[in-house]
Amino acid sequence: MKFIRTISFPFVPVYYAVSRLRNMLYDLGLKKSMSYDFPVICVGNLSVGGTGKTPMIEYLIDVLKTDYRVATLSRGYKRKSKGFQLADATSTAETLGDEPFQFYNKFKDSVQIAVDADRVHGIKLLRSLKNPPEVILLDDAFQHRKVNAGLTILLTTYQNPFFSDYVLPTGNLREPKSGAKRADIIVVTKCPEHINTEDKKRFLKKISPETNQQVFFSAINYANEVIASENKKGMDEISNFTLVTGIANAHPLVDFLNKKHLKFEHLNFKDHHEFSPQDIATLEKKELIVTTEKDFMRLRHYDALKKKLYYLPIHISIDDADAFKKLVHNFIKA
Known part of the structure; x- marks a missing residue:
């Protein structure tokens, strides 16, 4: 991916010019806002x-x-x-x-x-x-x-x-x-x-x-507990879990969990990932899953995951x- 982005550099001026022109049309009132x-x-x-x-x-x-x-x-x-x-x-x-x-x-x-x-x-x-x-x-x-x-x-x-x-x-x-x-x-x-x-x-x-x-x-x-549909656990109650993320940048979450000295494997998907039947079959084999609140919204309706699926709340x-x-x-x- 990094290589593709590097060799795409010649297209940067084109994208820049098109997006700049679009904004100018709005700024000048030539496009309606x-x-x-x-x-x-x-x-x-x-x-x-x-x-x-x-x-x-x-x-x-x-x-x-x-x-x-x-x-x-x-x-x-x-x-x-x-x-x-x-x-x-x-x-x-x-x-x-x-x-x-x-x-x-x-x-x-x-x-x-x-x-x-x-x-x-x-x-x-x-x-x-x-x-x-x-x-x-x-x-x-x-x-x-x-x-x-x-x-x-x-x-x-x-x-x-x-x-x-x-x-x-x-x-x-x-x-x-x-x-x-x-x-x-x-x-x-x-x-x-x-x-x-x-x-x-x-x-x-x-x-x-x-x-x-x-x-x-x-x-x-980050909260000090993870939450399921009908249950919650303190951070000190979870260990050897699977972290599932489908967000743009999971590094802050991973860093937080590492600082807690928790043991986990990380299944890192792309942002807004649509979980396939194969993905769900893989998750069904896990004993405990911790995910983000956004990913929880997409996974919560799978019956086989309900008792093992938790999310970690955040606020700013x-x-x-x-x-x-x-x-x-x-x-x-x-």
Whole structure:
């Protein structure tokens, strides 16, 4: 894969030029972008996957759901349904996609969870509901410029920041680095638990934020227990298990488990992996399986796995969280 990316370098200027032209057409108003008179918050990235959009959406839901009617709108990547879908008790990972189904499974009816590849159409249908949302969170929509969100939150990881990357196909950027200037808030995700001041200064210098942009730093926090459909175990109760991941970057999770001195084998699949009958047959032979919450959504309906399948919950913490929450609340009130 690395070799293919290296020899693809001559195509980088082509991808750069096409994506840059597309953004210029939107910036100049030659391509239409919808704006709204109610709060629409976009969470996205410049990179292909793995920046922590799902935990950020969940963080925002927790911040807002007490005071507002909140909806999330996602594309529903790799779902088997078409068009607009609003989550209900009959929904599955196949009809919504794994991440939106995770939102629904966690928050149930306290939040409206919807998917639609056409975000403009999805927003229109959400607002036509009997009890329309007061705030809409757009999941992974930074490049979906048909919608001009009122507040845009751009995520980039501490390990692979956008300013050190290249556009596709050699790098992981969906568009040139200059796209970061469209963000209102930039969050450096997956930071070390105790990031020091010098590291923050280094990132701020590299990001070189505009005067209207705020930069925050966040970290992943893992729970001290793993959870099954009808059971849970403390981290000190599990050993010799199989770790199953189908996410963009499993390294932070693997590092966490290694620091706990736990013994496990790791079955590492690509992001949004669709588990085949052969995969399930392999997993059925394992005694204990620990996975991510996203992968749990896709595996939980297999009867042979229910008694042995657990997921490790995560949440994020944001440095200077009060300032971050104040920015979000002030935008909504305005």
